[in-house]
Amino acid sequence: FAVNSGESEVDVVSVAVALRGQDGTLVAAVSCAAPQHRLAVADADGVARRMQAIVATNQI
Structure with a gap:
């Protein structure tokens, strides 16, 4: 984490x-x-959803 x-x-x-x-x-x-000022909970949720999509489709 950085x-x-x-x-x-x-x-x-x-x-x-x-x-x-x-x-x-x-x-x-x-x-x-x-x-x-735009980095909010909504952005964190979007990143989490994108991570799930990457893992689910093996786009690594």
């Missing part, structure tokens, strides 16, 4: 998450970047 934030003009916050299996292989990876 969070990077800056105080630039656009005030961007980015989050990247990687899920690995017991043997260390990559199972899923999701990243999300948005202006800080």
Whole structure:
């Protein structure tokens, strides 16, 4: 889990998450970047749904 934030003009916050299996292989990876004032619960829900779709369709 990594969070990077800056105080630039656009005030961007980015989050990247990687899920690995017991043997260390990559199972899923999701990243999300948005202006800080727009990064809300709705965005987090959207990322979770996208992660489920990637895993369900094996788009890794």
